Amino acid sequence: MKKIGVMSLPLVDNYGGMLxxxxxxxxxxxxxxxxxxxxxxxxxxxxxxxxxxxxxxxVPGQNFKNFRYKYMKxxxxxxxxxxxxxxxxxxxxxxxxxxxxxxxxxxxxxxVGSDQVWRWDYSFYDCERYFLDFLxxxxxxxxxxxxxxxxDHWQNPQKVDAIRGLLAAFDAVSTREASGxxxxxxxxxxxxxxxxxxxxxxxxxxYRRFDARSFDDQSDAGKTLVSYVLDRSSVxxxxxxxxxxxxxxxxxxxxxxxxxxxTVPQWVFAFKKAGFVVTDSxxxxxFAILFNKPFIAIANxxxxxxxxxSLLDMLGLSHRLVEEDAYRSGMACEIMREPIDFxxxxxxxxxxxxxxxxxxxxxxGGTVDC
Numbered sequence: 001m002k003k004i005g006v007m008s009l010p011l012v013d014n015y016g017g018m019l020x021x022x023x024x025x026x027x028x029x030x031x032x033x034x035x036x037x038x039x040x041x042x043x044x045x046x047x048x049x050x051x052x053x054x055x056x057x058x059v060p061g062q063n064f065k066n067f068r069y070k071y072m073k074x075x076x077x078x079x080x081x082x083x084x085x086x087x088x089x090x091x092x093x094x095x096x097x098x099x100x101x102x103x104x105x106x107x108x109x110x111x112v113g114s115d116q117v118w119r120w121d122y123s124f125y126d127c128e129r130y131f132l133d134f135l136x137x138x139x140x141x142x143x144x145x146x147x148x149x150x151x152d153h154w155q156n157p158q159k160v161d162a163i164r165g166l167l168a169a170f171d172a173v174s175t176r177e178a179s180g181x182x183x184x185x186x187x188x189x190x191x192x193x194x195x196x197x198x199x200x201x202x203x204x205x206x207y208r209r210f211d212a213r214s215f216d217d218q219s220d221a222g223k224t225l226v227s228y229v230l231d232r233s234s235v236x237x238x239x240x241x242x243x244x245x246x247x248x249x250x251x252x253x254x255x256x257x258x259x260x261x262x263t264v265p266q267w268v269f270a271f272k273k274a275g276f277v278v279t280d281s282x283x284x285x286x287f288a289i290l291f292n293k294p295f296i297a298i299a300n301x302x303x304x305x306x307x308x309x310s311l312l313d314m315l316g317l318s319h320r321l322v323e324e325d326a327y328r329s330g331m332a333c334e335i336m337r338e339p340i341d342f343x344x345x346x347x348x349x350x351x352x353x354x355x356x357x358x359x360x361x362x363x364x365g366g367t368v369d370c
Contacts, residue, residue, distance in 0.1 A: 002364065004028055005102075005110040007038035007130075009117055011081060013073040013258055015267045016199070016283025020114045022084040022264075024145065024198035026206060028111075031361070034087075036105060038098075041091035043125040080264045084209075095126070098134035109141035109364055114176055114198050116304065119150030120159075127159060131166035142169055143363045146176040146195050146356075149183050150304040164188050172363035174356075177310040194310075195356040197286060200349065204290045207272070210265035215272060220252075226274040228256045228284035229298070235324050236280065236298055242332045243278055243296065251275060256284075276336075282307045289315065289349070292342040296335055297321045314352060315345050 006028070008021050021037065028035045081088075089105070092098050102110070110132055116122055117130045132142045154160060164187050167173065174193040175181055184192035195201075208215045225247055227240055244253060254270055256262060262270065271277065271287040279285055280298035285308065288295035297312070297320055299305045312318045320335060 001032065001034050002108040003034045003036065003106070004364065005036050005038050005105060005107040007040050007110065007112050007117075007132075008115050009122060010040055010042040011077070012070055013077075014115075015264060016281065016286070017115050018077060018081065018264055019268070019283060020146075020198045022081075023202045023206065024111070024114065025085055026209070027198065027202050027360075033364070036107070037085040037088040038101070038110070039089045039091045040129070041093045044093035044095075076261070077264060080210075095129070095134065098129060102134050102138060102140070107140045109143055109171075110135060111143045111145050111360075112147060113144050113174075114146035114148065116148040116150040118147050118154075118180075119304070120155035121150065124156075127156070128162065128166060131163060132170075133166055136169075141171045141364070143360075144170055144173045144175070145360055145363075146174060146197050146201075147180065148176045148304070148307060149180050150307075152179040152183065152306050154183055154187060160187070172359070174359055174363075177306045178313075179306045179310065193355075193359050195359050196349075196352055197283075197311075199283060199286050200290065201353060201356050201360075203353070207265075207268050210268060214265065214269050217269075218273075221273045222275040223251055224270075224274050225251050225253045226256065226270050226277045226279075226293075227253065228277070228279040228281050230258055230281050231300060231302060233324065235327050238329070239296070239298070239322070239327065239332045240278055242330070243276065243336065246333050246336055247276060278332075282311075285311070289317070289345065292340075292346070294336070294340055295320060296332055299323045315348050317345065 006021070006024055009017055011018050011021055025035050025037055089101050092101055112130055112132055120127060123130045135142060154163065167184065167187050167189055173184055173189050173191065174195040175184060176195065176197050178194050181192045181194050225244055229236055229240070244251070256267060256270060260267070268287065271293065272291050274293050277284065277288040277293050277295035278298070279288065279295065280300040285295065285297045297308055299308055299321055308321055309318065312321055317340065319338060322331060322335070
């Protein structure tokens with residue numbers, strides 16, 4: 001049995017980030033691999049900062065340097081992550097800790113991705129980690145699955161040569177956005193493949209594993225407007241109110257957000273039972289599509305627009321995307337009047353899922369001596 005390590009951004013409070021990690025872990029486990037989640041805990045702190053943080057995380061009524069918030073979110077989602085990432089390394093932050101872990105685990109392959117693992121804004125403290133530099137000196141296969149740059153270019157010109165060299169060592173490279181294929185080409189990888197985010201790779205039935213009874217519960221289904229808006233603004237609030245009014249008094253409203261107290265399964269099931277979805281989140285849009293819900297996606301330039309356009313263009317749904325700067329009163333209602341042909345969408349999604357499966361299964365083929 002091949003042993004596969006999987007690493008993404010730190011798993012703290014981002015619902016989509018946790019779900020893509022669980023989905024990829026589940027996909028690989030279902031195919032008979034021994035999977036280990038590499039517990040990337042983010043930036044390495046000095047010993048005194050770790051000591052201060054270790055105290056502050058337990059002190060209520062404050063959130064100095066985000067220590068308390070991060071601790072509370074980790075506790076909130078701890079049970080879920082333990083259940084669906086059952087094999088997980090210790091929390092890792094330093095280069096030495098990552099190298100020691102890799103030497104000890106003796107992986108046949110390590111997969112980095114998905115999510116914005118190659119976005120400089122999120123990885124500046126040790127971007128080489130996300131290009132698997134800790135595997136130097138080992139013959140472990142290096143694979144990028146649905147990695148994202150978050151932008152349509154590599155953001156740090158001073159790191160181009162280093163990243164080009166690390167990327168050349170990969171056995172297989174894929175990105176989540178079509179624009180990422182072009183960025184990889186500029187960095188010397190002509191063979192990059194455009195694939196689906198792991199949450200789409202597994203399909204909607206995968207999420208019954210969280211709680212089949214809740215997943216199948218159809219009480220009040222289709223009578224709720226679900227909003228998952230990460231960055232509020234007057235325009236986005238106006239859009240939500242227009243949609244809420246157009247849906248009528250028979251609809252309730254469920255507002256989610258990064259600070260929501262919802263568990264990950266509760267977050268997923270909210271989309272499963274939604275009647276309509278408004279979101280500026282990539283994964284919010286993904287779950288609306290997975291569960292065949294009518295939706296409006298708001299282009300979130302702050303967090304990256306290309307991930308929206310890439311998926312929507314692929315599925316013929318680009319008309320569901322709203323650019324905030326171009327929004328005018330009544331536009332949401334115009335979009336709502338256009339039905340989505342989910343038969344066509346699901347067919348295109350199935351075709352892309354097959355190609356994505358071919359990539360990842362092919363990338364893991366063969367035997368590696370470590």
